[in-house]
Structure formats: C-alpha cells, structure tokens
Amino acid sequence: MRKPVPGIAAMSLSEFDIIEQFFRRPPRRNDVVLGIGDDAALLEVPQGQLLVSAVDTLVAGRHFPPQADPFDIGYKSLAVNLSDLAAMGAMPAWATLALTLPQATDDWLEAFAGGFFGLAREHGVELVGGDTTRGPLSVSVQLQGFVEPQRVLRRAGARPGQAILVSGTPGDAAWALKQWQAGQAVDPLLLQRLNRPQPRVALGRSLGGVATAAIDVSDGLLADLGHLLAASGCAATLWIERLPRSAALAVHAFDDTLAYQLGGGDDYELCFTVDFSRLDEVAELARQAGTTVTEIGRVEEGTGIRCLHEDGRRYRPERVGFDHFGPQEAP
Ligand code: ADP
Numbered sequence: 001m002r003k004p005v006p007g008i009a010a011m012s013l014s015e016f017d018i019i020e021q022f023f024r025r026p027p028r029r030n031d032v033v034l035g036i037g038d039d040a041a042l043l044e045v046p047q048g049q050l051l052v053s054a055v056d057t058l059v060a061g062r063h064f065p066p067q068a069d070p071f072d073i074g075y076k077s078l079a080v081n082l083s084d085l086a087a088m089g090a091m092p093a094w095a096t097l098a099l100t101l102p103q104a105t106d107d108w109l110e111a112f113a114g115g116f117f118g119l120a121r122e123h124g125v126e127l128v129g130g131d132t133t134r135g136p137l138s139v140s141v142q143l144q145g146f147v148e149p150q151r152v153l154r155r156a157g158a159r160p161g162q163a164i165l166v167s168g169t170p171g172d173a174a175w176a177l178k179q180w181q182a183g184q185a186v187d188p189l190l191l192q193r194l195n196r197p198q199p200r201v202a203l204g205r206s207l208g209g210v211a212t213a214a215i216d217v218s219d220g221l222l223a224d225l226g227h228l229l230a231a232s233g234c235a236a237t238l239w240i241e242r243l244p245r246s247a248a249l250a251v252h253a254f255d256d257t258l259a260y261q262l263g264g265g266d267d268y269e270l271c272f273t274v275d276f277s278r279l280d281e282v283a284e285l286a287r288q289a290g291t292t293v294t295e296i297g298r299v300e301e302g303t304g305i306r307c308l309h310e311d312g313r314r315y316r317p318e319r320v321g322f323d324h325f326g327p328q329e330a331p
C-alpha cells in the first residue's frame with residue numbers, strides 16, 4: 001500500500017500520510033459500502049431515487065487568492081457543490097476530492113480539512129474517495145446525492161405569468177471582493193458571505209415539486225436567471241427596487257450596489273420560479289428552511305430580461321455576469 005508516488009514523493013508528507021492523517025475519517029453513512037482505501041468507492045443509491053452528480057473546481061489565482069485561508073478553501077470547495085445539488089432539489093450524500101498541492105504542510109491540510117469536514121458534517125456528507133497530486137494549487141470536489149424523480153428542480157419549467165424569487169441577498173460576496181481587491185476594509189459580514197457561503201440545501205429540498213424551475217446564483221443574478229429563462233424558453237421582468245439588500249450593503253448608495261446585486265458572482269443563492277398561487281406556501285417553506293426569499297420579478301413571453309424601476313423606467317445594467325472565458329480580471 002505504501003508505495004512511492006511519482007510527483008508527490010518530494011512533499012514533506014507522503015500521499016498515503018496525507019490521506020490517512022487528514023482525509024480518512026470514521027464512516028458516517030450506512031449507504032457507503034466501501035469508502036476511502038480501495039481503488040474506488042461503492043455506494044448504494046436508495047431505490048426509486050435518481051443519482052445526482054456535480055463537480056466544481058477551485059483554482060488558486062482564479063477562484064481564490066493563493067494565500068487564502070485554507071479553512072475557507074476547504075469550506076467553499078464543498079459549498080459550491082452543495083449549492084448545485086440544492087438547485088436540483090437533491091439530498092447531498094457523498095463527496096470525492098481531487099487535491100493538487102504545490103507542497104503538503106500539516107498546518108495547511110489541517111485547516112483545509114477543518115473547513116471541508118465542518119460543512120460536510122452539517123449536511124451529512126461523507127468523503128468517500130479522491131486523488132492527491134503535486135502541482136499548482138487546485139481543488140476539485142465531486143458531490144453526489146439523490147432526489148425523488150417528482151422533486152427534481154430543473155432550469156427548464158418556468159412559464160409566463162409565474163413569479164421569480166431569489167433567496168438571501170445577492171451582491172454581498174461581489175461587494176466584499178471588490179472592497180478587498182481595492183485594499184479597503186471589508187465589512188466582516190460581507191466577507192463571511194464571500195468566504196463561507198451558506199448553500200441553500202434545505203430550501204432546495206423543500207422547493208421540490210413546488211418551484212417550476214430553479215438555478216443557483218454563482219455567476220451573477222442576471223446571468224444565471226438568464227440561463228434559467230433560456231432553458232425555459234421565456235423572458236422576464238425584474239423590478240430592481242425589490243432586489244433584497246443586506247443591511248451591510250444598504251449603507252451604500254443604491255446606484256453603487258445595484259450592479260453588484262445584478263451582476264456580481266459567488267452568491268450561491270437560489271433563484272426560482274413558482275406559480276403566483278403558491279407564494280404564501282413558498283414563504284412558509286423558506287421560513288422553515290431558515291432562509292429569506294424575495295419576489296423580484298415575473299416570467300414573460302419572449303427572450304431576455306427587462307429591468308424596471310418602480311415607476312416603470314427601464315434600467316440597463318452594464319455588466320451581466322462573470323464569465324471565466326470573458327474579458328474580466330481574475331481575483
Ligand atoms: P489509486 O492509485 O488507485 O488511484 P490512490 O493512492 O490515489 O489510489 O488513493 C488511495 C485511496 O485513497 C483511494 O480510495 C482514494 O479514493 C483515496 N484518496 C486519495 N486521495 C484522497 C483525498 N484527497 N481525499 C480522499 N480520499 C483520497
């Protein structure tokens with residue numbers, strides 16, 4: 001079992017040591033037939049449910065600064081995937097972790113594992129495998145879970161006349177990133193929203209069979225709502241004064257924060273559509289899930305998103321969202 005591994009032998013800890021010391025934990029789920037330690041994991045999907053699978057990669061210098069707190073990196077690498085499963089209406093279950101590290105230090109790994117497993121525990125997720133290699137810092141987490149076929153939430157399914165809602169307060173994370181990049185003091189609450197986003201798993205679960213379409217907001221509200229609408233073959237009207245603003249953002253001028261609320265990234269909130277007749281029901285589900293939801297617009301016939309002021313004036317946003325292959329600067 002303990003064999004030298006090309007490319008990793010020069011690390012202070014061997015690959016085997018890293019896995020044993022930081023990633024192999026006592027089993028916590030009885031649907032894991034075989035976890036870390038063999039060539040692959042064996043997992044039991046409950047009968048009658050669909051397996052849901054998502055993967056997201058965080059690259060140093062692109063998704064986080066190389067010197068970022070390893071606890072936050074571990075936390076966020078799982079959080080972004082939990083958010084994807086939430087947007088499908090799924091129950092998270094099993095994760096695998098592909099970790100590429102320039103060097104392996106105890107302190108870094110300890111903190112990284114702390115962030116990862118803290119969130120994993122909250123959501124009943126077990127780490128069942130992975131891969132550890134040497135190279136430029138990059139973290140790839142694959143998350144699997146399951147969902148009852150009748151509770152699946154997709155991007156397609158919105159229909160004209162339905163209400164558009166969003167959870168939480170989009171824009172906080174992007175505002176924090178902007179302040180941080182400008183070398184300004186960052187409000188701790190906003191920094192928390194950037195570094196430790198709360199994936200809306202409970203809300204996503206309770207919206208299954210209720211919402212008609214859903215997406216998680218990772219690249220900006222307009223961009224992600226745009227994806228939902230494209231998949232549904234619909235257009236939308238958004239009322240910009242209705243966009244929920246956190247108290248921390250509300251101390252700044254509306255005109256300044258608006259672009260971040262509409263186009264910032266890294267929110268990990270849910271944007272979804274629902275029949276108007278079910279708005280009260282949704283408000284109650286959100287309350288039970290411990291998340292605020294706000295009605296921000298209406299699905300229309302056609303294509304595109306029309307942003308309106310309360311008095312009916314048109315608002316034209318400058319920037320639509322974050323595109324990794326677009327012209328924007330990396331963090
Ligand atoms: P193989 O050479 O067959 O891919 P590895 O030596 O890469 O095996 O991995 C041995 C075991 O440790 C496997 O069960 C694998 O899933 C697990 N593993 C490797 N790296 C990690 C990691 N970073 N986190 C969790 N499990 C890991």
Ligand code: MG
Pocket residue numbers: 130131132
């Ligand atoms: Mg391997």
